[in-house]
Amino acid sequence: GEQVYVGEYLVERLVQLGVTKMFGVPGDFNLGFLDFVEDHPKIDWVGNCNELNAGYAADGYARVKEGGLGVVTTTFGVGELSATNAIAGAFSEHVPVLHIVGAPSTSQQKNKPMLHHTLGDGRYDAYYRAAQQFVISAASLESKDTAAAEIDRVITECIVRARPVYLMVPTDLAYEKIPSYRLKTPINTEPPANDPDVEAFALDEIVKLIEQSKHETIILVDACAVRHGVKKEVAELVRRTGFPVYSAPMGKTSFDEQYERYGGIYVGSISHPEIKEKVESAKLILSIGALKSDFNTGNFTYHIPISRTIELHSDSLSVQFATFPGIGMKRLLPKLTARLQPFEPAAARIPVPKFELPVPTEQNEIISQAWLWPRVGQFFRPKDIIVAETGTSSFGVMEVPFPTGAVFVSQILWGSIGWTVGATLGAALAGVELGYKRTILFIGDGSIQLTVQELSVMIRSGLKPIIFLLNNNGYTIERYLHGMTRKYNDIADWKWTKLLDTLGGEEGKTCQSYRVGTKSELSKLLDDPAFAAADKIQLVELLMDPRDAPSALKRQAELSGKTNRYVAELPDAGRGEAV
């Protein structure tokens, strides 16, 4: 029968799954494999500046291409280990990323010579072992007889469980020939079926509770609703029932924020008081895809009794105190929707606070955090991808209602700064493909320093994101947690408006940079149609006060301060003042 090379098989599988971009950095153990990538007409190699950024890009790409996966290819040791943080982040945040690692040949792996990129002690399996901490599935290809099955296995797990997987491809194996017939059967990425008896039982329980609540149920959507692909199912449920909808920070834009019965972001005791009251007094809460991390729950301050909670997850369900392992929401939700009465007057009577954030009137020209976020909110358009970095940015943008169809991309559980630069690259590439209009990034001066070089890959790829760079002389979020005036929270000041030009753009032609220090300047820029059209990559440096922060961050910092113990009772009271 027909034959393909193992490397070709892998690339073909990815193409079948809609992967159009592969991120990574070449190295002598993956060069041969990269030939297959470069030669395939349906996938592009996006050469990144470094592997961490490449991993971040694959993550951002996967988030926007819901239901698909992101792919990063690195080289043995030096390359793959540089991407560790990116892969661990994808694990933490439930993002399907395939990490392909070009490795020494099968015979080298057997004989273990002291090759470059090895630890020098013959432990060829050390990287694989370390990687296993951060993926749900891993394979080190060893023979052409099992290669195709192994490839299919890890890719399937990656998508079905929406988490990273690791695949080691020895140089020689990429060039072994295998039969191609398996390629005719597409990979099945459907989640496993639920046990019908358990599911039916659980459904009855849920419906009973909803009826008991007299349909005064609310829906709380979170990150995993997006990552495990039930946005549509949730929308259908809401349409049919009329239940009010709220979202957790990580679930922002999992539901249309312009929907009239969408109430905004619930984040425990940090929430807007009205939202807090409405959510916590609901008779029943249908929680979908929750990921209850500290920053996603106002430092664990949900005041919702379990007796009033139903939690739907990708692979389990809990109804009050009962748990049903293996009952996944993707298949449960449509059945639940079918069981519920069409739009109930009772549900319609539950008031939902309007989610809005008016621009405050401030009698000065300072670009304050309180003013900035609602003001840029007016700039957002449907089908914008809005990326926010950990720091004042992610806290600030959270409270802004997004237009219909806009997508929010952030990393609230993992919180690795610098991530958004790579993620913006990946998200923007996916965005172009899927018809998103603009990609807008908010990032602090501290965070961008970690991964700044990836701006050059955006330029090289012809992308046109708008980058708002909050220049506040350092790590403001950290200052609020500890050490307001400490030197370790200061950073070097760069000539931010020269960055794009230095990294390969042509200022005024292919890129444009702005330095903005007043409210009126910023308003003028935001209202400029040429700016809003985003027909070249643009960077806006915003001059801001190091001691200013969004109010949600201030509240979060107070709560964290209570649980962290940094400061001992020192005679010298000046040490490490917390704010």
Add this chain to the structure above:
Amino acid sequence: GEQVYVGEYLVERLVQLGVTKMFGVPGDFNLGFLDFVEDHPKIDWVGNCNELNAGYAADGYARVKEGGLGVVTTTFGVGELSATNAIAGAFSEHVPVLHIVGAPSTSQQKNKPMLHHTLGDGRYDAYYRAAQQFVISAASLESKDTAAAEIDRVITECIVRARPVYLMVPTDLAYEKIPSYRLKTPINTEPPANDPDVEAFALDEIVKLIEQSKHETIILVDACAVRHGVKKEVAELVRRTGFPVYSAPMGKTSFDEQYERYGGIYVGSISHPEIKEKVESAKLILSIGALKSDFNTGNFTYHIPISRTIELHSDSLSVQFATFPGIGMKRLLPKLTARLQPFEPAAARIPVPKFELPVPTEQNEIISQAWLWPRVGQFFRPKDIIVAETGTSSFGVMEVPFPTGAVFVSQILWGSIGWTVGATLGAALAGVELGYKRTILFIGDGSIQLTVQELSVMIRSGLKPIIFLLNNNGYTIERYLHGMTRKYNDIADWKWTKLLDTLGGEEGKTCQSYRVGTKSELSKLLDDPAFAAADKIQLVELLMDPRDAPSALKRQAELSGKTNRYVAELPDAGRGEAV
């Protein structure tokens, strides 16, 4: 008795060991500990742009501060994992680096809430487990009763075994008080004693073999002679015996390259033919601190029979076919020297090829690889620190004889590109302290893109390295290995001469950049005393041919090509041409 905080104890131990700089990035789990660092008058916090660069800097610092250690501090998960590659590299290349990780409090580690920077599944030990693959010793502080002993244990191992160690410090433990009396006893960093009977026996064997060789013995020095601190002992041995000395690439500058009986670099069949002949025909080879990796041995082409070899290592000895585990060279060498006759006429008669590299006469203005390296060799001065990145740079500079007291810094086994930017920062900071005159970096355009932001930390720290940036439109070393014209070997072109200014310098004042395309321009620059004085940070962009490479690299690529199997017999012959 007197008490100190655990965090203070740790800082004090480092200061006792001569650590003057700590590298890293703050994060909320290490901020409290950083107060102790910032407040200590004898140690400076060097805030890096990101954690990988910080790890690289600690590595570079440790290499130059021979006998000491480098320290990098990061935060739980996101920070530490970003440094994985740097720590693994230090393991591979025998560099003593202490990795301090600020971690959640002991009670959080017990209760395992879903904190930011966690994997979301309660596995608080995952990072520690992954880290253990790349360090020789690790501790996760758990109680104030054992904290001091654990700190001492890992620091001792770090220095004695010259390899990285890992230390997790929970937020609360840093602020626990413990008795300070242990601080009065300095940490003992001497290597363990050799078994006297075995040592005496082995010494007799070695002396016998040297006598049998009629003192026609040569010495071959390698990386571990530097890392395990026997440079002085080797110099003493050579002075007394007059044996010719050669070095492996990784051992470059472990011995004065201007010494009249120093013969140059031996690298198997890639060596200069005269060197190869001399080394391989020697009657006996005393190999000191060998690390026989592929690139350090001309792809394993040593033609030296074991029967003519004595190998001294930090923790073992082999004499011909016999091995003596536990017999370390640091204590053996002085005894061996004492046993050998003073300068022997026989040894003096062994001819040693003069190690030199004349500047070739080329009838054009192109800055060729063949011309560049000997030409910059004339620019080197005693007490220069010369750093070379993996790529054409490390292969090229290898063949240049260095002045007395100059130090070579490179990563030939691990070979992680971008490493030199961080390493230069660390090396230059150590250099200033130890009275080195200049730090000179050679780096390719591809490599610098991985870690470019660390230039800004050099500027901010007031360092004045000279950076030669080889602009050859991409990954030339890779082109030689595979895919000469492949797109994946191309990179984005940056405005290199604007980098320093953009990243915080003031062009013409605190920094100076040059773009050089011809031999005469470069010669003029190198001969300019103002340039050579290096009184500000300088970057020289060298315009070079993507298809030009040092001859040693071409030979290495041929040898690697034989062992790597990238290319299948494809009908389409154009695919993946190797060169």
